[in-house]
Amino acid sequence: xxxxxxxxTSALDTFKLMTAVLVLLAGVVGFYFFEDESQxxxxxxxxxxxxxxxxxxxxxxxxRRSLGFFKDARVEVRKVVWPTRQETLQTTIAVLFMVILVxxxxxLFDMLLGWGVSRLLA
Numbered sequence: 001x002x003x004x005x006x007x008x009t010s011a012l013d014t015f016k017l018m019t020a021v022l023v024l025l026a027g028v029v030g031f032y033f034f035e036d037e038s039q040x041x042x043x044x045x046x047x048x049x050x051x052x053x054x055x056x057x058x059x060x061x062x063x064r065r066s067l068g069f070f071k072d073a074r075v076e077v078r079k080v081v082w083p084t085r086q087e088t089l090q091t092t093i094a095v096l097f098m099v100i101l102v103x104x105x106x107x108l109f110d111m112l113l114g115w116g117v118s119r120l121l122a
């Protein structure tokens with residue numbers, strides 16, 4: 001029996017997420033406010049602000065669940081059996097062949113329709 005539990009965010013989690021958004025927004029405003037400064041410093045400052053906002057958001061329940069999801073996705077990607085170079089090359093050639101074949105068929109169909117319309121209008 002599967003029971004579905006309702007998850008609700010607490011006020012503290014909402015506060016953390018809003019704080020992260022405000023920190024990020026303040027970083028963007030600061031990036032444009034200090035446009036007379038070196039672009040390298042502005043970009044480094046924006047990256048630092050983004051890291052701080054990420055760390056704040058990661059402490060919330062939504063952030064922890066999101067990080068868990070990405071960790072699980074990374075584990076699943078490592079389980080994938082990737083095709084060899086030869087398989088990739090063969091598949092690419094097959095796809096290119098089919099694209100060219102369909103393009104020629106559509107071109108011929110277009111020519112046939114053009115010929116038919118010109119016959120009807122002449």
